[in-house]
Amino acid sequence: MELHCDTCGQVRTFERPPCPDHSPANRADRACTGCGTVVAIAPVILLMDRRPRVLLRRPSHRAA
Template structure:
């Protein structure tokens, strides 16, 4: 079992959390942890997000009849 310290909402403080044996095949990268103080479980989820990119070809043209100052 591997251990990490996280804030436990039940214990209301920083506690040692351990990863139980993973039955899903994650190995050491298992996202499930259990508080050694009270037994509360947490799931650590990570997300990979791509940032949107502004593309010059997709910009909307100015509305017709709109005048720009010189």
């Protein structure tokens, strides 16, 4: 995966670093192959507007 490395100042290849503590292989960490800077890549989260919708209604003109 190629990303911009802030330390190197250019686009570099990022790979999953070796894991000494045997944590799961599906980690999102990637390390720059040039300088070794590690970045955590977060999954894309789709945010939904869960507020209740407000319906605007015209006032009814009823005869009293």
